[in-house]
Amino acid sequence: MLTVAIPKGSLLADTIALLQKIGLDFRMFLDSSNRLLQIEDPTGQARALLVRAQDVPVYVEYGQAQMGIVGEDVLREKQPDVACLVDLKFGFCRMSIAMAKDGPFRSALDLPPHCRVASKYVHCAREYFQGLDLPVEVIPLYGSVELAPLVGMAEAIVDLVSTGRTLRENGLVETDVLYESTARLIVHPLSYRLNRDNVQGLVAQLRDVVA
Amino acid sequence: MLTVAIPKGSLLADTIALLQKIGLDFRMFLDSSNRLLQIEDPTGQARALLVRAQDVPVYVEYGQAQMGIVGEDVLREKQPDVACLVDLKFGFCRMSIAMAKDGPFRSALDLPPHCRVASKYVHCAREYFQGLDLPVEVIPLYGSVELAPLVGMAEAIVDLVSTGRTLRENGLVETDVLYESTARLIVHPLSYRLNRDNVQGLVAQLRDVVA
Numbered sequence: 001m002l003t004v005a006i007p008k009g010s011l012l013a014d015t016i017a018l019l020q021k022i023g024l025d026f027r028m029f030l031d032s033s034n035r036l037l038q039i040e041d042p043t044g045q046a047r048a049l050l051v052r053a054q055d056v057p058v059y060v061e062y063g064q065a066q067m068g069i070v071g072e073d074v075l076r077e078k079q080p081d082v083a084c085l086v087d088l089k090f091g092f093c094r095m096s097i098a099m100a101k102d103g104p105f106r107s108a109l110d111l112p113p114h115c116r117v118a119s120k121y122v123h124c125a126r127e128y129f130q131g132l133d134l135p136v137e138v139i140p141l142y143g144s145v146e147l148a149p150l151v152g153m154a155e156a157i158v159d160l161v162s163t164g165r166t167l168r169e170n171g172l173v174e175t176d177v178l179y180e181s182t183a184r185l186i187v188h189p190l191s192y193r194l195n196r197d198n199v200q201g202l203v204a205q206l207r208d209v210v211a
Numbered sequence: 212m213l214t215v216a217i218p219k220g221s222l223l224a225d226t227i228a229l230l231q232k233i234g235l236d237f238r239m240f241l242d243s244s245n246r247l248l249q250i251e252d253p254t255g256q257a258r259a260l261l262v263r264a265q266d267v268p269v270y271v272e273y274g275q276a277q278m279g280i281v282g283e284d285v286l287r288e289k290q291p292d293v294a295c296l297v298d299l300k301f302g303f304c305r306m307s308i309a310m311a312k313d314g315p316f317r318s319a320l321d322l323p324p325h326c327r328v329a330s331k332y333v334h335c336a337r338e339y340f341q342g343l344d345l346p347v348e349v350i351p352l353y354g355s356v357e358l359a360p361l362v363g364m365a366e367a368i369v370d371l372v373s374t375g376r377t378l379r380e381n382g383l384v385e386t387d388v389l390y391e392s393t394a395r396l397i398v399h400p401l402s403y404r405l406n407r408d409n410v411q412g413l414v415a416q417l418r419d420v421v422a
Contacts, residue, residue, distance in 0.1 A: 003362075008354075035380075037355055037358045037361075038358065038361060038362065049358065049362060050355075051354065051355055051358065052352070052353040052354035052355065054353040055352050055353050055354060055355070058350060058351070058352060059362075059364065062350070062364050064362045064363065064364040139269060139273065140269070141263070141266050141269060142263040142265040142266050143219075143262070143263035143266060144248055144261075144262060144263065144266070147248045147249065147260065147262065150248075150249060151214075151249065151260060151270075151275045152275065153270065153273050153275040169246075
């Protein structure tokens with residue numbers, strides 16, 4: 001049976017809605033009283049795993065899920081060995097640099113060498129500043145990255161921005177966009193090539209729905 | 212002014228209660244309507260930052276907080292450059308190995324070489340299995356680690372266990388304890404030695420309260 005890895009959090013509702021359009025009903029994951037992390041579609045066509053967004057590529061990489069839906073931000077940060085096949089056109093956000101509104105800097109290029117940049121996306125942040133040939137110290141954080149410039153631990157942050165509300169509330173301003181991100185369909189390469197459990201057919205259906 | 216880094220999550224309530232015993236009132240962080248991540252004690256003696264447990268040592272390492280409270284599990288996993296001074300005697304839990312109740316293995320020593328172990332605590336897991344001279348592949352996950360053995364992605368997990376309820380609900384059994392963990396008081400080494408903002412006095416007070 002085909003297994004799909006579904007991300008908890010902001011992409012969940014759109015992911016469930018998308019899969020419903022190709023006849024897979026995993027709405028049980030939207031029920032707040034549900035504690036199951038593994039359910040079957042009522043028609044018995046497929047199984048779904050509800051996992052953290054960062055874990056979706058892991059389940060697909062190891063072939064425990066043949067397909068998964070995840071934000072491009074996670075893929076760029078983790079660089080997993082999966083086939084990234086379809087831009088699903090939801091979950092729009094951008095990976096941006098932000099700094100204090102009242103501070104001395106207005107863009108990444110203003111930052112002094114060896115300054116500190118806090119981020120949950122250490123790889124993306126390093127890659128961007130390396131591209132600018134600007135040596136910075138990336139401070140890895142797990143949450144509330146917007147606090148780092150407020151307390152003076154970092155001159156800037158690299159973080160995912162959706163509405164920009166959190167930045168505004170914390171007196172930060174978005175200065176540079178590293179890239180725009182949307183939800184992506186990823187597939188276990190071998191399962192796709194061998195067309196196990198009709199992966200190719202489902203990918204084609206998802207492509208049609210999105211187009 | 213002295214700054215204390217306080218962990219969100221399971222240690223929060225006990226941390227606030229402990230600090231109250233030495234005259235620091237950060238109960239505002241327990242108010243679910245509070246959105247501030249940085250508050251001052253009403254007496255003006257100290258400031259507190261509310262951050263993810265994994266970020267507490269980062270704020271202390273960089274000297275943005277002179278003191279922090281965090282679980283030993285985070286310290287063992289991250290190995291930050293901080294002084295770990297007082298066992299605060301709350302937040303009891305243990306880092307354990309668990310595997311399927313109905314599976315073929317009963318302890319870490321039963322596991323076959325090159326099997327897969329899923330964990331959020333990659334460093335702790337690697338260190339333990341290296342100590343056993345048992346080569347395993349550690350699969351890094353961010354959440355719901357208990358799902359990995361259920362879907363067959365891993366033979367075992369290494370995870371923090373408190374009541375054991377999650378393990379039981381998922382048909383897993385705890386087989387080996389790597390170590391027991393409690394909340395710890397950590398301090399920025401230089402601030403402690405130089406006694407900035409009377410760090411030494413507060414540490415002494417906390418020691419007394421715990422003893």
